Amino acid sequence: MPETTGYLVLNTGDVLEGKWLSSYKYADGELVFNTAMTGYQEVMTDPSYAGQIVTMTYPLIGNYGWNEVDYESIQPSLKGFIVSTPSHNPEHYESKYTLVEMLEKHKIPALSHIDTRALTKIIRKHGEVYGKMTDNPEDKPVNTSVNPNIVSTVSVAEKITYKTNNSTDQKAPHVVVVDFGYKHSIAHSLLELGCDVTVVPFDTRFIEVQSLAPDGVVLSNGPGDPKALAHLSTNLKQIADHFPTMGICLGHQLIALAYGATTKRLPYGHRGSNHPVKDVQTGKVMITSQNHGYVVDYDSVKMDDWYVSHINVNDKSVEGLKHKTKPLMTVQFHPEAHPGPIDTHHLFVNFIKQFITKGEKQHA
């Protein structure tokens, strides 16, 4: 494809010139940056990026291609993709396609030859930045922040059941994943640990979850402002009050809201795979994978039965909550990693141990 000029125009007044990387042009979205050096396939297929234009700060993107195994969802939901230096000749034993082939297949507008570090500095300076990818540098971006229904665009329409191949017991523990835009690696982590997994739509009623007789429930990651789902609080609290529950990212924020804490926007988000997080009980620091623009407000965690279990080492923001007596734990980061290190994989193990070592369901 001949390289043609395209523009990223921002609501800050900045206009960045680049080259179109796919034949799909025009996108409006919130600009967010990810600092991971690898993992562009997982980032691009993570449904939490729905509605957003993602830029990678690492300059060389596409060099190890695109494979069949690292999809976090079948269809990418991000609005657009911005890179500095694209690679058209990938080298990797698992690679099946080039980045550009997948941009075409999934109809993703993309620009290359943008100074992504300069763009990142603009986002860091202004915080909330909206952009339009366009042929016309005079165009104006649209503020796309308000889509309270974004989760419904990425959640499954019907429940899906996965059976583990790894069970040592006759009856594998059963985990229901409430899908706000779940990353497939959450289900994979549970399946590998010997659990059967049922993924259900984000607005599944408590009574339907109960009818599936889960041993535990995971509330997944997902896009958008958690407050847009505050109407689900009563239902989610009912679920968490009845089953051992783990909240991941958006799921963590929704549990916080359901039990009386509040959430707020971070200045410019945490997106990358080297965010240090401290476990406040052990003092250990783990390197985590993150992708979030909102956070639980530390000062709002005043509920008697809960404590802040994890803290971000860089900005001291809330990274996890734990109930003092019930089997409820939530984390703002991603224990399934993908992309990123698996320092916090033990959290899945701890979650599952709550119902497998006792040999029976806990408090359903």
Ligand SMILES: NC(=O)CC[C@H](N)C(=O)O
């Ligand atoms: N990965 C996630 O679940 C993101 C949660 C939420 N949409 C945020 O940006 O904070």
